[in-house]
Amino acid sequence: MSNERYIEEYMKKTPRSREFYEKAARKLAGGAESNIRLFKPYPLYLTHGRGQYIYDVDGNEYIDMISGMGAIILGHNDPEVRAAVIERVTKGGDVLGCPTDQSMHYIELVQKAFPSMELCRFSNSGTEATMNLIRIARAYTGKDCIAKAEGAYHGGHDYVLHALHLTDNELNSDPKRPPCLPYGSGIPKVVTEQLIKVIPYNDAEATAEILEKDQDKIACLILEPVMGGGGLIIPTDDFLTKVRKITEKLGIVLIFDEVLTGFRIAYGGGQERFGVNADLTALSKIAGGGFQMACIGGKREVMETILPKVQGTAAEVSAGMRNAVQVGTYNGHPTSLAAGGKTIEILGRSGTYEYLNKISDMLWGGLKDLLDDKKIVGSVNYIGPLGTIYFDCISANTWRETFCLNEAKWTHFFFGMMNRGVYLGIPHCDERFFLNKAHTEEDIQKILDTADEVLDEIKREG
Ligand SMILES: Cc1ncc(COP(=O)(O)O)c(C=O)c1O
Numbered sequence: 001m002s003n004e005r006y007i008e009e010y011m012k013k014t015p016r017s018r019e020f021y022e023k024a025a026r027k028l029a030g031g032a033e034s035n036i037r038l039f040k041p042y043p044l045y046l047t048h049g050r051g052q053y054i055y056d057v058d059g060n061e062y063i064d065m066i067s068g069m070g071a072i073i074l075g076h077n078d079p080e081v082r083a084a085v086i087e088r089v090t091k092g093g094d095v096l097g098c099p100t101d102q103s104m105h106y107i108e109l110v111q112k113a114f115p116s117m118e119l120c121r122f123s124n125s126g127t128e129a130t131m132n133l134i135r136i137a138r139a140y141t142g143k144d145c146i147a148k149a150e151g152a153y154h155g156g157h158d159y160v161l162h163a164l165h166l167t168d169n170e171l172n173s174d175p176k177r178p179p180c181l182p183y184g185s186g187i188p189k190v191v192t193e194q195l196i197k198v199i200p201y202n203d204a205e206a207t208a209e210i211l212e213k214d215q216d217k218i219a220c221l222i223l224e225p226v227m228g229g230g231g232l233i234i235p236t237d238d239f240l241t242k243v244r245k246i247t248e249k250l251g252i253v254l255i256f257d258e259v260l261t262g263f264r265i266a267y268g269g270g271q272e273r274f275g276v277n278a279d280l281t282a283l284s285k286i287a288g289g290g291f292q293m294a295c296i297g298g299k300r301e302v303m304e305t306i307l308p309k310v311q312g313t314a315a316e317v318s319a320g321m322r323n324a325v326q327v328g329t330y331n332g333h334p335t336s337l338a339a340g341g342k343t344i345e346i347l348g349r350s351g352t353y354e355y356l357n358k359i360s361d362m363l364w365g366g367l368k369d370l371l372d373d374k375k376i377v378g379s380v381n382y383i384g385p386l387g388t389i390y391f392d393c394i395s396a397n398t399w400r401e402t403f404c405l406n407e408a409k410w411t412h413f414f415f416g417m418m419n420r421g422v423y424l425g426i427p428h429c430d431e432r433f434f435l436n437k438a439h440t441e442e443d444i445q446k447i448l449d450t451a452d453e454v455l456d457e458i459k460r461e462g
Pocket residue numbers: 069125126127128130153154155156224228229230257258259260284285
């Protein structure tokens with residue numbers, strides 16, 4: 001089957017998505033709600049999800065492996081989460097604008113999973129969470145620069161939209177001294193040139209040198225414990241432990257962006273999985289149980305930077321007697337707290353992660369076996385219910401190593417799976433896909449049987 005044929009097959013199966021796209025593109029920029037959802041010839045338009053399935057406007061059913069971009073871990077429309085949401089909405093007060101009686105219960109649940117989050121606050125998305133934590137780290141240290149890993153995604157604000165791609169000129173730049181390029185236009189030059197330092201993930205020695213050189217300027221290092229925001233790179237060679245020691249020694253705040261890894265790769269995210277605590281942590285996605293919210297928190301002393309310096313009247317406080325500002329109309333949204341709290345409660349029940357790990361080993365191990373049996377070169381990177389395939393890469397332990405990824409094969413794999421009823425995820429080859437608790441062993445077998453067929457096609461086409 002040629003490239004054209006699998007696209008043709010997609011178009012034959014999804015005529016209403018095409019109609020939607022043609023109408024939507026006139027009024028909704030690009031025809032989609034977010035840049036990342038766009039793909040050619042047009043995106044799949046969905047109507048709803050139930051359990052492990054999602055449904056498109058043509059009535060096609062897919063086994064869902066995008067899982068709400070990682071926000072869904074129990075499957076769609078989980079009955080207990082739905083009941084908690086209905087109860088909260090029925091009680092009344094969609095948004096109250098005052099502290100509520102729900103927050104304490106939620107934070108206690110979070111702290112069981114993430115003991116390093118001694119003092120917490122809420123915000124509304126992963127982007128807001130990392131933006132807030134960077135400000136807190138700056139206020140606490142009195143320093144302005146931030147360090148981030150090359151290739152790591154931490155949301156859509158200016159500070160972190162750096163070092164997410166390399167131009168042809170920079171492709172051969174020294175991997176131990178990654179360049180700092182803004183990702184897209186509209187980012188002030190002064191931010192790129194003066195505020196951002198880039199480190200190579202999984203190279204502790206080079207990271208130490210970069211941090212040491214600018215230790216007087218760098219407020220924080222923001223890292224995903226496992227790089228999952230784009231692709232999937234697992235920490236090797238005690239990278240996280242080493243980075244923890246270096247940042248402590250240099251007085252640099254270590255922020256773990258656990259927006260994606262929190263409650264996914266373990267109940268306590270990367271911190272539980274690798275036994276390394278951050279100073280500050282960002283949680284979102286699963287933490288909202290499918291509704292928009294984020295929970296940020298960390299060392300009491302660092303988080304206290306957001307408290308008013310002096311106790312005063314409301315007028316004095318709003319006149320600017322604070323340290324770092326952390327605000328938001330929708331912070332601690334009642335519906336999100338209800339959905340997120342119920343989700344965390346369910347995840348805390350015995351057997352949840354054992355089951356997720358069991359089906360994950362079955363899927364990723366099975367995919368690796370298929371590649372090996374068919375002698376297709378590729379690397380299957382995974383950690384629990386989070387994984388991806390890098391076609392043509394023998395190993396993928398650093399972001400740069402994934403550049404050998406064969407985009408044509410990945411695209412063929414993506415469409416081949418989708419045309420047969422398995423929706424893998426974000427349709428870009430440097431992304432990753434997710435399993436959730438609603439997937440059954442039969443689903444995993446179906447995904448593997450489908451992959452078997454698609455990989456045969458890829459093999460035939462070379
Ligand atoms: C690791 C990580 N951090 C931050 C974000 C941004 O979260 P949001 O899209 O909720 O703003 C994402 C989104 O995918 C992410 O994967």
